[in-house]
Amino acid sequence: MMRRRMSRPISIGDVTVGGGTPVVVQSMAKTDTRNTRATIDQIRRLEECGCQLVRVAVPDGEAAEAIPAIKRGIAIPLVADIHFDYRLALLALEGGVDGLRLNPGNIQDPEQIKEVVLAAKERNIPIRIGVNAGSLPILHKAAKHEHTIVDRMVSAALEEIHLLESLDFELIKVSLKAFDVPDTVAANRALAERMPYPIHLGITEAGTPRRGVIRSAVGIGILLHQGIGDTIRVSLSGDPCEEVFAGYEILKSLDLSQRGPTLISCPSCGRTEVDIIALANAVEERLVKIEKPIKVAVMGCVVNGPGEAREADVGIACGKGKGVIFRKGKQVRTVEEIDFLTALMAEVERV
Numbered sequence: 001m002m003r004r005r006m007s008r009p010i011s012i013g014d015v016t017v018g019g020g021t022p023v024v025v026q027s028m029a030k031t032d033t034r035n036t037r038a039t040i041d042q043i044r045r046l047e048e049c050g051c052q053l054v055r056v057a058v059p060d061g062e063a064a065e066a067i068p069a070i071k072r073g074i075a076i077p078l079v080a081d082i083h084f085d086y087r088l089a090l091l092a093l094e095g096g097v098d099g100l101r102l103n104p105g106n107i108q109d110p111e112q113i114k115e116v117v118l119a120a121k122e123r124n125i126p127i128r129i130g131v132n133a134g135s136l137p138i139l140h141k142a143a144k145h146e147h148t149i150v151d152r153m154v155s156a157a158l159e160e161i162h163l164l165e166s167l168d169f170e171l172i173k174v175s176l177k178a179f180d181v182p183d184t185v186a187a188n189r190a191l192a193e194r195m196p197y198p199i200h201l202g203i204t205e206a207g208t209p210r211r212g213v214i215r216s217a218v219g220i221g222i223l224l225h226q227g228i229g230d231t232i233r234v235s236l237s238g239d240p241c242e243e244v245f246a247g248y249e250i251l252k253s254l255d256l257s258q259r260g261p262t263l264i265s266c267p268s269c270g271r272t273e274v275d276i277i278a279l280a281n282a283v284e285e286r287l288v289k290i291e292k293p294i295k296v297a298v299m300g301c302v303v304n305g306p307g308e309a310r311e312a313d314v315g316i317a318c319g320k321g322k323g324v325i326f327r328k329g330k331q332v333r334t335v336e337e338i339d340f341l342t343a344l345m346a347e348v349e350r351v
């Protein structure tokens with residue numbers, strides 16, 4: 001069992017982040033926040049795929065004014081992403097957001113931050129200090145060369161944490177994100193030892209689903225395995241539901257979540273005598289709608305097939321034109337290739 005870092009828990013709406021509670025999977029709406037209908041629709045879709053917290057960009061007053069309507073239309077807690085203009089954070093708070101994300105790199109006036117913090121404190125609303133390698137607070141030229149990017153990310157977070165603590169505000173969550181995985185890992189490790197607050201993990205601008213999922217899984221996975229991280233977001237140039245799906249797959253790979261099915265499928269090889277790749281993909285598609293935590297194995301031959309199929313909740317070990325189906329370790333039936341998918345899914349329903 002990996003030991004998780006024990007952070008100080010905070011509540012964002014009805015979701016607890018930190019304090020050893022299960023890692024929370026979040027995403028961000030990709031719609032224009034001012035388009036209330038589209039934003040609500042996308043967040044509802046995110047809710048259906050298991051997203052637990054959602055962030056929306058608040059680039060202007062009109063977006064901030066859309067917050068009350070968005071809040072009314074959705075069920076999960078809503079976080080407002082604020083850059084440059086502290087007044088948008090004040091408007092978002094008035095609009096009823098459940099959390100704020102502030103970037104220390106682009107709201108640097110302590111008086112402005114103070115105003116936001118006091119308004120958040122009054123409403124018991126947490127603030128994420130979201131440091132990004134691409135938008136660090138400006139340093140004078142000499143200092144820029146003296147410090148590594150990792151040092152600068154950690155210092156930016158610690159300075160902001162100290163400012164919030166000086167205002168007697170501790171509903172804090174912190175994120176340090178970079179595109180570079182080693183930098184992200186090093187920065188989060190250094191930060192985790194130096195402050196007690198929950199950590200939000202992510203690899204920023206990770207790319208298209210094909211590349212971004214891998215980069216995120218490596219970065220987020222390393223840190224989670226070291227016990228660091230209370231909430232995660234996989235940032236992809238793609239459908240936000242893909243971010244949520246990838247988030248849960250990362251957690252399931254580390255036994256940190258039981259949500260939904262786990263598919264074990266063999267890669268197929270020269271021994272395979274059926275189209276195992278097509279079958280695995282068809283099963284994956286069918287499993288999308290299933291929420292119960294169930295392990296399903298789709299295997300191509302007798303080498304590892306019966307073993308894996310028996311270990312899973314439901315499994316199939318295929319041979320020449322036939323497949324043996326297992327449920328909860330017991331062989332339940334043998335089916336013809338044409339019936340593989342329907343027979344396997346029927347057993348999934350029975351578990």
Ligand code: SF4
Nearest residue numbers: 266268269300301303
């Ligand atoms: S389970 Fe069998 S068919 Fe699948 S990859 Fe292994 S040896 Fe090949």
